[in-house]
Amino acid sequence: MQNIFKLLLLFLFVCTNVSAESETKESIDNATKSTELKLELKNVNKKLEKNIWITRYNNYLTYRKIEKELVQIKEDAKKYGRWKGEKYKELSYQLNNKIRIKENELEFISEYKDSPIGKQITPDAIGKVPEIKNPFSIIEALSYIQILNKNVENYNQIKLELVELVDQISHKITLSKNLYNLTKDQKLKNDLDTLTLELKNFLMVVDVVSTTQEVYGKKVRQITQEVKDAISAEIWRTSKLLIIMIVLFLLSFGIKKAVKKYVDDDDKHYSSNKLINFIFLIVIIFILLFSYIDNVSYLVTILGFASAGIAIALKDWFMSMFGWMAIMTSGAIGVGDRIKVVRDGVEIVGDVLDITLFKIAIREDITLTSYTKNRRTGRVVFVPNNYIFTDMIANYTFDGLRTVWDGIDIHITFDSNHKKAVELAKSIVQNHAKGYTDLTKKRLQKVRKKYVLRSANPEPRIFSFVEPYSIVISSWYYTNSHATLGLRSTISMEILEAFKAADDITIAYPTQTVNLGSNAQVDGEHLIPNIESTKSLFDTETRL
Template structure:
């Protein structure tokens, strides 16, 4: 370019020089120097002008290049800023606080629209048609319903979150079970405090992110001044101010709320501590009562010769200890015992009717324990509704007597089964017959064996045989009974105290009955009967003048033409049949 400018300048100069040379022929030599000076000046001006034009062009090209570089740099910076903004938006996408803030904005928007509708209704009340007024009323009603749904956002950008969870009034701890509820309540209070503290952290984190996003939009607006960015900056600035206000309120409330919760927790812990001390005192009393009862039972055991008496005494001591423990617990954990007594007084009639059998069983237990009529280990017989049960007493509880059936004559003749466990309510002692086979240390009972003889038998000899056998087998039981009856005279007035075996003879329609009675062990009466019966039978079979009577049949064989013949030949019983009957 410079070469072209110089060449054009040279051509102009040559042309000018040629023209000047032609003119010099005319012009005076004196003016030649002036012309040359003017010519040099023109050449210089042209050169300077060309030089300036070249420099301006270079400056324009450089400015254009700088502008292009600046645009590229701004675009890259804008993309980076938009990327950061997008990242922040993704982090805040599911933020519950922003969701609630949108409800707050909706509430304000709906409130504004409702105010406009109400003003419009006032203005058009006289000029508008009924249809228009009706539509306005409907719109107002719809907006009011919408406001009612989001009413919690009326004065708070985050709605009800701005208020801490309510601290419920705690119940006074009056029993050990209240400790569990108190610990649960402490856990709930700690969770509420943590929840409100986390809300403060979330709001603080949100304000930081909103501030970062606002700064990014300001930078973006400086690079690209679009109206959209300006609106976003205005919205973010207001949103940030709203959340800063909420943060300040929540922070102040959180301090007060935390102190209140800590105060309530300390009060609850103090009550727990008092209740634990109370429990320890009660446990100490219970341990002392149990230890004293153990010493008493240990001392009384030396004075009881029979295990059954000690067992019943042990039950009474246990019941007394349990009763004392219940009374200690009642007076420890019932604040107003007189109030309880009043309630029980009013309810006693209904309770007595509803729990009549229970109360009767308790009274029956008291009678059994105090009278000593039945003790653990006794053999008793209970009869109710035709059912008989004979067994040994296993336990006497507050409501029932537990007995276990044994193999007895009753099992053999009536029940045909045994070994069962019977539970007899204690109230049966007032209404049913209960026979005690082993009362007051008496361990023997009278048992009898009946044998029917023919009328032509020597019944006196049979009586003697039976009496001898009974004496032989029951001698030990007779001596024991004599001693036991002597002891019973201190408690009861005994008249007939004969203990020797007794044999009675009775005339019955089918023969003479020899009834032998003897004393035997209450727990093994069937065994002794089983032993003596074969002995008596064998002794009778050895005597020719003693015949055992048993049901017999006589068969008469008549001719068919004389079914009711007058004379019938008596047939003798075959020897084999007679021997078989005797064996049976």
Template sequence: MLNKFLATLFLATFVFANEPVTQNEANTTVKQIQEQIIQEKLDIEQKELEEKKQKELEEQQQKELNMQHLAHINILKEKIKKSNLEFKNNILLKRYSNYVSYRKISTELALLKRSLKKNREISEEQTYQLHNKIRVKENELELIAEYKGSPIGGLINPPEIEKYENITNPFGIINALSHIKKLEDNKKQFKELESDISELTSKLDEELFVYLELFNLEQKDEYKERITFLDKEKKDFNMVLEIVSTTEEVYTRKIEQVILEIQNQISEQIQKILIIISIIFILSFLSFLVKLALKKYFSQNENYYMINKIINFTVVFLIIIILLFSYIDNVSYLVTILGIASAGIAIALKDWFMSIFGWMVIVTSGSIQVGDRIKVTRNGLEAVGDVLDISLFKITIREDITLTSYTVNRRTGRIFFIPNNYIFSEMIANYTHSGLRTVWDGIDIVITYDSNYKKAQKISRDILKHYSKGYTDITRKQLSKMRSKYQLRATGVEPRVFTFVESYGIVISGWYLTNSYAALQLRSTMSPEILDAFMKEDDIHIAYPTQQINMNKTDNHYGPSTGPRAKPAELEDI
């Protein structure tokens, strides 16, 4: 600027020196030149100031730019740090590290084998060490063999679809539903694997992009190496994602096919179950109608009860046959098994089978029916009671107060369970067989030898006829009905009185018909009645066992031929 100012001043002096001018003009010109010079000087200063400000501004901008650059680098590093935390427990990346290890060990093993082949002149010690290293590497590869061809190992293969058994019974439906649930879980698991790989690939892309930005900001070798590794890792997972996606599509279709087949079998089984339930319902309804119709033709509840049991057994048997033929594919196979096992079963369950046969005999013969009063004796134990139930294996009776309870047991009211096979080995007395409701019972009263036994017979017969007349008429009718079933000869029903001479007197034995269920009650009514009638007569005396004691003084071994008689001493009744 200063040089320009001097040049202008010199030019002005030169002009004024060559041209003649007036004093005023010269002053004016000098003044203009001075103003111009001052103006130019101001312009020069202004321009320098602006240049200085511009330079300061550029320096400030550069400083801010450097700060922004550093801040951006820190942000990128924070993103990488956060990404590393997310990848820390990622199972796919851990498996990928095993894949990388497998490749690295494979390479090392190949180098060791190549070195062993090339260096044939090495010492035995070195050869031994090489062989050891090779064995170690081979063992390491064997441990992670699943990563030989897959970056994620065995996960790349979907779970195996297990073969399911055909549904042949209702219980198979539960197993089939469990199998369907397992297949759905396997499909969901493999679908989640595809989603996880896809998500991991996206995150790897983000991390790779972050490292590329970071490398553009800072040219470091570690960033370059990481970029190379991430690029290779991303490509491997893209390959895995493509394989898994294709496999998942095929695997899903296969699972859907298997599930559809299982559902069809379940549907068939449900239809079969509904049919069987319908048949069982129809059989039950028909048995109900039959029992309802038969009830009108049976006046006695015992007969109806037995018919009811037979119908129930028949219905149950038919239901079992239906179930066997419905759910056993090969019935002959079952028959063969039962034939082979029959010997062992017959021995092990002999009593059960005998009880079943006994039940069949009881039901078909009608020898014992529910409601009958029977007497059973076994191992010295006697029981008289009413039949409550006749099941497949046992007869249930309730003990009642009877003469047996009075004379033998001295207790009653118990429930006895008698195996049905009892009828083949022991004797059972039925007090009410074939509609009979009466039995013969007897009362024995002993009178002295000097009593009027004929009068005692007549008194006993009259009392017996009076009290047993109703039972006599009932028995006569019942025996008339039994002639159609049995050959009856002696059918006398009138009370009978027998006379026997015993060592201690004359026994008047009166026999009469009484209610099978209340024999003891009628016996206890008539016994005092007969006793009172005998005691009213002067020529009838009740006898009982007595003994005579002689208290005589004699030298004869057999006692004197005559002498005072000892008074008779009364003894206890026996």
């Protein structure tokens, strides 16, 4: 019996030792697991501390906290406001100040009123869809599509970050539960309740973001497709316009080539090219206007109301444009023509350099006008096109004519042989003007096919007239429109030499005889001191 008791004691001792060793081992294992869990939990907390969404969530919690405090302060202020006494009056005043402070704080973080992540829960606004009405708006539309796609990417990134955050919070909850099971720490229990609420809020946010992402993505895809369709339509319309403009350009180029081939006159060729370019430009402008103006009738109405004011304010401009159209369509004046413009007593003779929409550029040459009146030449004068309606403009080279009548008057005395003088002048003029006479005959034959010419005889004409103090021999002949003075000078000198060589022809010039009496004789130079007598070969002889 005693032995059995000993054995029993021995068995109990062994079991106790084994149980103690087992408990010691379990405690060591729990401590090790607890340390590992705390370390892992610490790493998770570090990641969450740097997470922007946790920061925003903390702002949301702050908003809710301030909101609760504000409700309580308002209740206290309402309660103490009804109590009497300086103490409660001061307390009520302080509470009202706190109310204003809290309201300002809430206003500062008001974006967290309805969302744990603030305004980020709402995607960026889609904005106004651009209207594609011209090729330049295509660039704006492409930029708009790029912005929409970027907004979708940003919102998708927000969802991914929130999903990742939910996983981290779930992992933190799991770690906290395991650690609580080991340590039974009440603080961990409270943290678990907070984490559970936080996880619930973020799950709600993820659900809202997922739904919004789906709707937002569909809306963006719809708008993107509509904008792309509008871009395609505008590209097609622009392509058609480009094709039309290219066809018009090729047509104008072909017309220019035909004009160059069949029109030998360089001046007419130049004017024709300018007219073709102008018509091409006007057609292109009208095509673009009618293509890109939505309401053409509205434009016509506006122009109708504004036309009166525009016509008054820009009368000269419009008249110049109409003058240009009249010049280009009628062919009255062309580049290279020699013209004469007379306005307010001023005479300009020169060659047309260019005809623009508003002005005619004329380069003065040495002419009889510059010799007798201007005494200056070589200037480039700009004449407004509207002058053709109001002033005299003479064309010396109209419709292929390259010659004009020019005349020389020489005075001879009454006792001269005027018939001989006429014959001499006629012979000289015919000799020098023969080439221009033949050229004029050919030109006039062409002109007579288009115009009625009563007198088309280009032969030189010599006239003689009786003037008060002499006989005038007036010689008329055709000469080059661009070089009248050269032939005039040659013929004048030859007639002068021929008249001087004839014994019975005397050139008349101003003379004066003074008779003071039968016995007095005074030289003319004493009567008019310091004035030398002058003699003009082409003036009338005067005898008193």
